[in-house]
Each structure stands twice: as C-alpha cells, then as structure tokens.
Amino acid sequence: MGNSRWRQDGEEPDYRFSLANERTFLAWIRTALAVLAGGVLLEQFSSTLGPHIVLVILAVMLALLGAGLSVLAYLRWRANEIAMRHRRPLPGTVALPIVAAAVLAVAATIAVLLIVQ
Helix, strand or coil: CCCCHHHHCCCCCCHHHHHHHHHHHHHHHHHHHHHHHHHHHHHHCCCCCCCCHHHHHHHHHHHHHHHHHHHHHHHHHHHHHHHHHHHCCCCCCCCCHHHHHHHHHHHHHHHHHHCCC
C-alpha cells in the first residue's frame, strides 16, 4: 500500500490527521458490519413477521448496503488522504444520505409489517 502513486504525491500529512482519518474509516467499517448484522438478524430470527419474501428483500438490501458502505469507506479514506497531502479541503460524501435513506426505508417497511401483523 505504501507504493501507491497517490501516496507519493504531495506532502506527508501530520500523523495525527492520518490516524484520525483511519479512525473514521474504521467507524464506517463498523457501521457496515452493523448494517450487515441487522440484515442477517432480520432474515434469521424474524419468524413472526411476514411475508417472508419481504424480509428476505430487506435483508438483501441491508447486506448490499453494508457492502457498499465498505467500498465507500475506503474511497472516502483515500480521498481524505489525498486532500490532506495537497492541503485541500476535505471532500464531502454521498454515504450519509444513502445510509439515512436506506435505514429509513427498511425501518418504515418493518413498521408497516408490524402494524399489519
């Protein structure tokens, strides 16, 4: 990883900022794992909710969201490192509205299923 071309451009940032960026990356990975665990939990342990196909679709959505968050976490970490190396402002992210919308959709669907039951 140290041989990446983008890591050789610009100036080496203060290690405290790099470590903070790494902690943020790890927080996004924890979020991705939590979303994935929620999907597995929903599919495996919700035998009283139905229809089952809706739960499977929600579980797959959560699993895909977890996978997508893992990719976005890396891309965000890398973009932040590049920005710090070139003394530019940190870039924004599309992950926040995506996570919010997906969790809202899943929560609303589960709420409807609970009301209908």
